[in-house]
Amino acid sequence: MLFNSFEFAIFLPIVFLLYWFVFDYAMRKCKRQLLWQNLFVVVASYIFYGWWDWRFLILIAITTLLSFLSGIGIEYAPTQRGKKAVMIANIIVNLGILGVYKYYDFFATQFARLFGIELDFLLLHLILPVGISFYTFQALSYSIDVYRKQIQPTHDIVTFTAFLSFFPQLVAGPIERATNLLPQFQKKRSFDYATAVDGMRQILWGLFKKIVVADNCATYVDTVFADISNQSGSTLVLAAILFTFQIYGDFSGYSDIAIGTAKLFGIKLMRNFNVPYFSRDIAEFWRRWHISLTTWFRDYVYIPLGGSRPNIPEAIRQKGDKALEARYTKWIAVRNTFVIFLLSGFWHGANWTFVLWGAYHALLFVPLLLLNKNRRYRDTVATITLPDGTIKTKWLPSLKEAGQMLLTFALAVFGWIIFRATGLKTLSAYIAGIFDSSLFSIPWLMNRQYYIPLVISILVMLLGEWINRTKEHGLSLNIDRKYCRWIIYLVIGIFILFYICCNTAQQEFIYFQF
Amino acid sequence: MNKFFKKSCLFIILLAICFSAFVLICYLCGRYEKNLSSNNIYIWGDSQAYQGVILSDLARITNKDVLSAATHGAGVYDLLVFANRVPSQSICIVSYSQCCLLRRKSADFNGSGVDIDALYSLYNQHYTIKELFQICTNNYFSKKCIFRIEDSNLYDYLPYIIYPEPLSGFEKMYQTIPAFYNDKYDLFCQALQIMKSKQCQIILIAFPYYETTYEVYKQSPFSDILDQDILQASNILNIDKIDTLYFNDMDSLCMHDLTHLNNVGAQRTTKIIGNYVNEKLPMSENAFLIFNAWKCSALN
Numbered sequence: 001m002l003f004n005s006f007e008f009a010i011f012l013p014i015v016f017l018l019y020w021f022v023f024d025y026a027m028r029k030c031k032r033q034l035l036w037q038n039l040f041v042v043v044a045s046y047i048f049y050g051w052w053d054w055r056f057l058i059l060i061a062i063t064t065l066l067s068f069l070s071g072i073g074i075e076y077a078p079t080q081r082g083k084k085a086v087m088i089a090n091i092i093v094n095l096g097i098l099g100v101y102k103y104y105d106f107f108a109t110q111f112a113r114l115f116g117i118e119l120d121f122l123l124l125h126l127i128l129p130v131g132i133s134f135y136t137f138q139a140l141s142y143s144i145d146v147y148r149k150q151i152q153p154t155h156d157i158v159t160f161t162a163f164l165s166f167f168p169q170l171v172a173g174p175i176e177r178a179t180n181l182l183p184q185f186q187k188k189r190s191f192d193y194a195t196a197v198d199g200m201r202q203i204l205w206g207l208f209k210k211i212v213v214a215d216n217c218a219t220y221v222d223t224v225f226a227d228i229s230n231q232s233g234s235t236l237v238l239a240a241i242l243f244t245f246q247i248y249g250d251f252s253g254y255s256d257i258a259i260g261t262a263k264l265f266g267i268k269l270m271r272n273f274n275v276p277y278f279s280r281d282i283a284e285f286w287r288r289w290h291i292s293l294t295t296w297f298r299d300y301v302y303i304p305l306g307g308s309r310p311n312i313p314e315a316i317r318q319k320g321d322k323a324l325e326a327r328y329t330k331w332i333a334v335r336n337t338f339v340i341f342l343l344s345g346f347w348h349g350a351n352w353t354f355v356l357w358g359a360y361h362a363l364l365f366v367p368l369l370l371l372n373k374n375r376r377y378r379d380t381v382a383t384i385t386l387p388d389g390t391i392k393t394k395w396l397p398s399l400k401e402a403g404q405m406l407l408t409f410a411l412a413v414f415g416w417i418i419f420r421a422t423g424l425k426t427l428s429a430y431i432a433g434i435f436d437s438s439l440f441s442i443p444w445l446m447n448r449q450y451y452i453p454l455v456i457s458i459l460v461m462l463l464g465e466w467i468n469r470t471k472e473h474g475l476s477l478n479i480d481r482k483y484c485r486w487i488i489y490l491v492i493g494i495f496i497l498f499y500i501c502c503n504t505a506q507q508e509f510i511y512f513q514f
Numbered sequence: 515m516n517k518f519f520k521k522s523c524l525f526i527i528l529l530a531i532c533f534s535a536f537v538l539i540c541y542l543c544g545r546y547e548k549n550l551s552s553n554n555i556y557i558w559g560d561s562q563a564y565q566g567v568i569l570s571d572l573a574r575i576t577n578k579d580v581l582s583a584a585t586h587g588a589g590v591y592d593l594l595v596f597a598n599r600v601p602s603q604s605i606c607i608v609s610y611s612q613c614c615l616l617r618r619k620s621a622d623f624n625g626s627g628v629d630i631d632a633l634y635s636l637y638n639q640h641y642t643i644k645e646l647f648q649i650c651t652n653n654y655f656s657k658k659c660i661f662r663i664e665d666s667n668l669y670d671y672l673p674y675i676i677y678p679e680p681l682s683g684f685e686k687m688y689q690t691i692p693a694f695y696n697d698k699y700d701l702f703c704q705a706l707q708i709m710k711s712k713q714c715q716i717i718l719i720a721f722p723y724y725e726t727t728y729e730v731y732k733q734s735p736f737s738d739i740l741d742q743d744i745l746q747a748s749n750i751l752n753i754d755k756i757d758t759l760y761f762n763d764m765d766s767l768c769m770h771d772l773t774h775l776n777n778v779g780a781q782r783t784t785k786i787i788g789n790y791v792n793e794k795l796p797m798s799e800n801a802f803l804i805f806n807a808w809k810c811s812a813l814n
Contacts, residue, residue: 020515191515200522230677442670486528493529494536501651 001051003257004211004500015044016264020191034188038162041185041265045167049130056129059097060165066093067139068160071146071153087147091140098136101126106350131171133347135164137296142178144300151179159185168261172254174272174292181269189266198476199263201489205464205475206256208492211499212457214249217242219450225420228429233439236430243420244413245458248277251290256473275469277412277462278381280404282364283374285412293347297340308333308369333369338362348419353427357418364411380470381405391470457495550581552601555791556661557582558593559609560623562721564666565774567607568784575788578605581661589614589622590701591649594632595660597708605791606714608706609721610744610755612731613773615698616687624649626660635704639697668777669770675724676771684727684772688734699743706751718748719756719787722779727772756790 001007023037030036050057070090077083108122142164146153154160163182169175224231224239231239255272262269276288286294298307310332312325338359345358368374379385382397397405421427445451464474475492479485555578557567563584573580583596593608600606614622619641633646709716723731731737748755768779775783 025515191518193515193518196518197521200525227677227680230680232676235676438674438676441672441676444676486525489525490529490532493525494533497529497533498536 001048003254003261004207007051011044011048012261012264019044019265024189024191034186035156035158037189038156038158038185041162041167042158042165045162045165045170048167049165049170052130053127059101059129059132060135063094063097063136063139064161064164065157066090067142067164068154068157070143071160072155074143074146075153083147087143090143094136094139098132100124101128101132103350134173134175135170137175137293138178139164141175141296141300142182145178151182154182154186156186166262166267168258168265168267169269172251172258173290174255174258174270175296176269176292181267184267191266195263195266195268198472199260201475201477202256202260202263202473204260204489204492204496205473206253206258206260207496208457209249209253209256209461209474211253211496213454213461214246214253215499216450216454216457217246217249220454221246221420224444225422225426228426228433231433232441232443233434233436234441234443236434237439238443240413240417240420240434242454244277244409244416245461247416247419248273249461260473271472275380275465277409278405278466278469279408280377280381280401281368281373281408282361282411283368284377285408286361286365287378293344297344301343302336302340305336305339306332307336310336330370334366337365337369341365351422352424353418353421356424356427357415360415360418383470393467393470550599550601550604550661551579552603554579554581554601555605555607556580556596556600557584557607557609558588558596559584559607559719559721560588560611560614561586562611562613562773562775563607563609563719565669565770565776566609566721566780566783567787568668568777568780569663569665571781571784572788572791575785576791578791579663581663582666583626583660583662584609584666585623585625587617587621587623588626589617589619589624590698590705591622591624591632591636592626592660593705594635594701594708595626595629597705597712598629598631599660600709600712600714602712602714604712604714605717606709607717607719607787607791608709610718611721612740613687615695615702615740616692618692619645619694619698620648624652626653628653635701639701640694641697668780669774671767671776671778672770673767675769679772681726681730681772684730685734688731688736691736691739699747703747703751706747706753710751710753715754716751717754717756717787717790718744720744721773721783722769722775724769724772754790756787 001011019037019040023033023040027033027036046057049060067090070086073086073090074083077086105123105125108124109119111117112119112122142151142160145151154163159182162185163176163178166176166181166185221239221243224235225243228236252273259269259271270292272290272292274288274291276285279285279288308329310329312328316324316328341358341362342355343358345354345356345361348354348357365374368376380391380393381401382394384392384394386392396402417430418427421430461474468474468476475488477485477488479488555572555576557563557569557580559566561584563582564586567582567584569580569582583592585592593614596606628650633649636646636649706716706718722728744755747753768775768782770776770779
């Protein structure tokens with residue numbers, strides 16, 4: 001079930017009403033009210049997920065059961081080694097399932113090419129279950145956190161299933177941590193008016209970004225990418241820029257809808273995007289883009305590998321050479337950076353272009369790391385922190401900041417070309433096509449009815465995000481007059497309905513395929 | 515909770531009312547044309563006509579007001595609406611485009627407003643209810659008037675051809691005649707018939723292709739059939755026909771891409787159409803284009 005579908009528009013109010021009126025208010029005197037409410041969340045989530053293909057439910061049920069049992073196994077294992085063995089077994093099985101469904105055919109193809117073997121009998125042609133990477137990573141984080149004793153394992157399978165399959169974030173994140181989400185399912189939720197209203201606003205903003213911005217960009221981008229060889233350089237550049245907005249509108253739009261929907265149910269999900277295109281360098285960009293994935297890799301891969309402060313081996317320490325130790329530390333940090341960027345790229349899909357995309361960003365990140373400038377910008381651009389801790393925003397960035405943002409944006413655009421290309425040949429054709437004499441020609445613009453509303457919608461999105469860059473989403477309006485707020489909501493709503501009617505073909509969210 | 519529930523309902527109701535009002539205004543505005551004089555020239559066509567005629571130039575040459583309903587991807591439904599809306603005894607320049615007839619139905623523009631007569635014609639030509647419904651939904655936001663008098667954004671002159679659409683696409687298009695071709699062709703003829711019944715002077719124009727596209731077309735197994743069909747239609751309906759498909763000296767500088775003229779080509783083609791309307795026949799354009807411009811014998 002897509003968030004931008006008619007089915008979801010029916011599904012959400014029904015689930016919302018049942019959740020609060022039947023499983024909360026009507027059962028308030030029932031001792032097992034929380035259990036029933038969580039069970040209802042599970043049923044609703046399974047209906048939501050099974051809407052694609054009921055067979056996907058088997059896989060998520062297996063992952064749920066294994067991870068749940070692994071938590072108990074870790075708790076009851078008598079020795080530390082035993083606990084570790086249970087955790088590793090769970091990781092292997094979960095990654096094994098992910099590997100078979102997502103990467104097996106890719107590796108089989110590469111293997112067959114390398115050794116010149118007939119391919120057909122090697123391939124499984126499995127359908128990739130929607131969102132498998134997201135819930136697998138969430139399941140892994142649970143067993144690792146239990147092993148690390150950051151959370152107590154739950155003995156309640158219903159609560160655990162609700163945590164792993166909670167429908168707003170099931171198919172494309174944010175990849176939640178058990179430490180954040182599981183406790184919320186373990187205690188009684190109460191309806192909070194302000195949170196619910198903010199959730200509605202965030203849903204509205206997410207739908208705007210998805211339906212109005214991303215889907216319209218997709219029309220142009222898909223046409224250009226379908227026939228790269230016959231496009232002028234300027235058209236290819238424009239398509240790359242529009243894809244940059246498309247993927248942001250698509251994915252952050254999804255995240256906004258997911259977080260907003262969760263708020264309606266009294267659940268607070270972690271933030272997944274924090275105005276990444278207003279970043280002043282690539283390191284800041286990665287602190288603001290797909291936060292739940294980058295922090296996952298940081299916590300479960302980067303830091304265990306030593307991060308940027310690895311343990312110095314005894315052999316080096318004994319030499320007492322501080323310069324050598326510093327060099328070793330740098331080397332490990334660079335290695336770990338490459339590892340997480342390559343893994344992050346490969347997480348997106350079984351294609352060399354994703355790996356290359358990861359490597360490209362690692363190459364941009366490493367110089368900042370080596371110069372110790374990767375943590376320069378931890379605040380938000382064009383803001384002043386007052387002595388009392390409040391953050392004051394400026395209307396415009398300085399010239400330097402604007403230049404930095406533009407450069408970072410340009411670097412991100414180039415990265416998205418790598419990301420969007422279907423293969424290495426396409427990628428090289430695209431890049432060669434850009435650096436052509438036609439780079440300075442007028443790009444193909446479809447027609448005025450298309451590009452004028454598109455430009456306006458992109459500007460509205462950027463303006464909304466810029467004004468509210470220190471807040472959670474672009475529609476966190478700070479306007480006192482209620483009717484002004486309502487007019488803005490209605491205009492955005494009309495925009496969304498207009499494009500729902502115009503674009504009759506529903507566009508899937510890009511990140512569903514990952 | 516109650517407050518939230520009430521406010522949510524209020525928002526949904528307000529949104530529904532505002533959106534319905536918006537749709538209604540768009541719908542009602544799409545129902546009428548104003549100030550349409552029979553002394554004007556009316557143009558219909560798809561992107562070839564949109565990019566291929568400079569309205570201000572044509573108005574100057576012919577000394578008439580020129581109104582164009584040409585738009586990208588225009589289909590037979592749009593032509594039927596055009597035919598229903600043009601006033602009697604006017605001059606109608608209709609672009610004959612194979613793409614219009616061979617393009618799948620759902621890819622047509624179909625955005626000329628809701629026209630019951632045109633929809634009924636489509637229904638009689640085996641369009642499904644779903645397809646008709648789709649046309650209606652396309653036209654929630656139809657323009658107030660299908661005609662425009664301002665010039666289109668012409669393609670600037672470039673010293674080379676650009677390829678927004680691949681040649682292979684045309685090869686594929688001409689390989690098989692789709693099942694709906696006959697339905698579309700019949701609707702095309704019906705629209706011409708409506709204009710004829712209004713005593714309009716109809717000029718059918720086939721806009722030029724770039725030479726490679728034209729070769730693909732001529733080598734396709736159906737080029738003869740397609741040519742024959744349109745010739746037959748023009749014969750039966752007594753329609754003037756300007757054929758610019760044939761070039762003996764293809765100059766790529768006139769074309770923007772495989773099928774669309776650039777501003778230089780549009781300027782020259784407009785001049786030719788203008789001369790034709792002024793009955794300055796036969797014509798040739800500095801030995802640049804050779805036109806098979808003729809009137810059907812039945813017209814004489």
